[in-house]
Amino acid sequence: MSTADVVTGNSVATSAVSLSGLRKVYGDVVAVAKVDLEVRTGEIHALLGENGAGKTTLMRLLYGLAKPDAGSISIDGTQIAITSPKVARAAGIGMVTQHFSLVKTMTVTENLVLQDAGFFSLDLAGARKKLLTLCEEIGLEIDPDARIDSLPVAMQQRVEILKALAGGCKVLILDEPTAVLGPQDVDSLLDVIRRLRDTIGLSVILITHKMHEISKVADRVSVLRRGEIVATENANGMSIASLTSLMVEGVQQEVVEEGIRSSHGASVLEIKDLTVHLRGHDVISDLSLEVRRGEIVGIAGVSGNGQSELVQALSGVFAHQTGEISVDGKVVKGGSPAAFAQAGFGRLGEDRHASAVSALTVEENLILDRLHFFSKPGLLLKRKIRKFAEESITNFAIKAKPDQAIGTLSGGNMQKVLLARLFGERPLAAVVSQPTRGLDVVSTGYVRQLLMIERNAGVGILLVSEDLDEILELSDRVLVIFKGKIVGEVARNEFDRVAIGAMMAGV
Amino acid sequence: MKLRIALRANRPWWLSPVLIAIAIILTFIISSAMIRWAGANPFAAFKYLLGSPLQSKFGITEAILSATPLVLTGGAVALAFRAGYWNIGAEGQLLAGAICATVVGLHADGMPHWLGIILVVIAGAVGGMLWAFVPALLRSRLGIDEVVTTLLLNPVALLVVTGLLNGPWRNPETQFPETKVLSENIFFPKVYPGSRIHLGLIIGIVALAVCWWVVGRTAGGLKMRAVGLAPGAARIAGLKVEKTLFTTALASGAIAGIAGAGEVAGVAHQLTDGISPGFGYTGVVVATLAALSFPAVLLIAFVLGIINVGSFSASRALSIPSTIGEVVQAVLLTTVVSALVFMKYRIVLDKGKHRD
Structure with a gap:
């Protein structure tokens, strides 16, 4: 299924997450003014905005880390109050930030078990099997017995994603996931994201600054400016220039002077x-x-x-x-x-x-x-x-x-x-x-x-x-x-x- | 419903005075319970603790006298803490200063008075610096934690004092473990007639002013602040972090040492093993309560001076232990430090509206 198919074939698409009139004020600062946003089931929805545009606050509201002052959140068409990350996870929302929440001295499996283990129930073998099945289903390779601190950053990030999926996540929020990765790892992460959409129909909210990532994976893109969504468009029709001008009101990007390039100095x-x-x-x-x-x-x-x-x-x-x-x-x-x-x-x-x-x-x-x-x-x-x-x-x-x-x-x-x-x-x-x-x-x-x-x-x-x-x-x-x-x-x-x-x- | 702690977005102007007021009220409540436990009426006890020293000229001058070493040790600790050097050794440095001052005092016969005073102050500073030298060196060369080394050297200094007093410096007339009365040529002059307030107070105030000026207005002071706030960033900016720590540690030791010289030359006029009832440790309390501000050190030292003097009146009048003064100081430290946490954080009440 190509990107275009998803978008055009989505006339019957249901909405996975729907935000309506969401607002959050800190002191005198209006972090999120009034946000209406719909993320469809099985789409990769990029969220673009300058620093301070309200992206992070919006995601904190969705993940139950902050309480909205007004507005409502609906998951799969049902309105719910997300009062804590626990409620968010139970509703099928997962989040991976730039700061991983993994226990470095434990193995991949142990980290996965950690999030939903009861006090007396610890089924490591079962969890290991579940993890391998999940990996096979989405075509991801990872050693379930590797210690986290022995894994490179890109792999640790995958563990975070797997952790969210194992917790029953239907909507995955990725907060600038490529900021911590090198170029090769970026490509393979974008690959993983695409595969998750295509194999298990995951909805992904991708927060990013980087235009080429949007053109590579996103189905739709929403631009956030000063706490408001100023545009939601199909991603394949958008040029970098038009996205930038939507994101940054009234500021012209100056062209970097080339100068004379020489390498003959002392x-x-x-x-x-x-x-x-x-x-x-x-x-x-x-x-x-x-x-x-x-x-x-x-x-x-x-x-x-x-x-x-x-x-x-x-x-x-x-x-x-x-x-x-x-x-x-x-x-x-x-x-x-x-x-x-x-x-x-x-x-x-x-x-x-x-x-x-x-x-x-x-x-x-x-x-x-x-x-x-x-x-x-x-x-x-x-x-x-x-x-x-x-x-x-x-x-x-x-x-x-x-x-x-x-x-x-x-x-x-x-x-x-x-x-x-x-x-x-x-x-x-x-x-x-x-x-x-x-x-x-x-x-x-x-x-x-x-x-x-x-x-x-x-x-x-x-x-x-x-x-x-x-x-x-x-x-x-x-x-x-x-x-x-x-x-x-x-x-x-x-x-x-x-x-x-x-x-x-x-x- | 659930309580949780969250970062404050902004700090309104009334926050700091309100928090301090709450801390003081809590101090009264908690201390009252302990005074009651000791078998006295808390209201009466506080009347003596805080009121009686302020009711007579003698009380006020005695409170100032009691505050004098605290001005110096508080200033010494505040200076070190500003640079992120956790000097807990002002007590030992004070005692080392007192020992060196005593050396001068034992050999000052026939010396002009002005020279004796200058020499005794220098001796105190040198003594304090020497006692601060080893921890400072270990910290700046080998990265050894100064909290441990400075703290552990305090009882060593006291052992040196008792060793000297039981050996070579034992009073030849009384055979008590204390020196003979030292040469008058090193005695600090009184600065207020009819009281025991001595030159040490002036030296203390000047020292605080110099610290305040150095930290706020000089390049060295800016280095100290940068090193204290963010040593990594200071290093990136090309500052010599270790050198700054070393210099600050020695300066701090010198100031604490002068406090020791002041007690010998201004109050006791001899060296005894009770020369410091913990002035160095109280210096840490003073600096912390003053939030490392030098003008505030002066104020806090005076307040603690009042409580010190008042605790003796309270003890005599109500027959409770005079350590009640220290108890009140300790409670005050605890409540103020706790209150300061709320300068940065606030408590949020989550009304649990869970999913149905």
């Missing part, structure tokens, strides 16, 4: 024979690379192939780290973030919440890495700091006040503050890790544009990202990392998604 970052020994094996072995002035070098790879360790090694934090790292031709000694900063090397960490001190203000976070410049002799120069903060806020289009705690900012604005800190005093070279993870379309466009501008201004940027599209869009050269080794190098004029994908998979 070397600003050089890594020679880097080896990092961790957890009993080499997570990075004999890795060498070079980033030249005014160049973006992308590191492509399936997550967990040493990218995080490479970024961390660029601050010299590992005890068992050998090899040489030079910035602007000089070897950095005394491995610490401070030593790298002194050499003119900047960084944007993969987790912005771990990079910002959330209780400190925007301006305090902005100057944290160059206090010597903003104090004399040890006294903070309040006026100079405020002026710098105001300039940064203007230059980087940050929606915040200088004296606002950074923890109260949205993801995009927090990322902009960190980028303003990184590029405020232009470094010679920088490593930028997962710069747009979890950001909405507008912020993503802004951040990518900013990286291009900094590159054009001469900064040598090492870009580490699990989003292959991002790497292909921005990089002048791509290096493919697999099991801690660089296994391939591709210049911009030779970019080929399939070939790079194969190298990432170690083929």
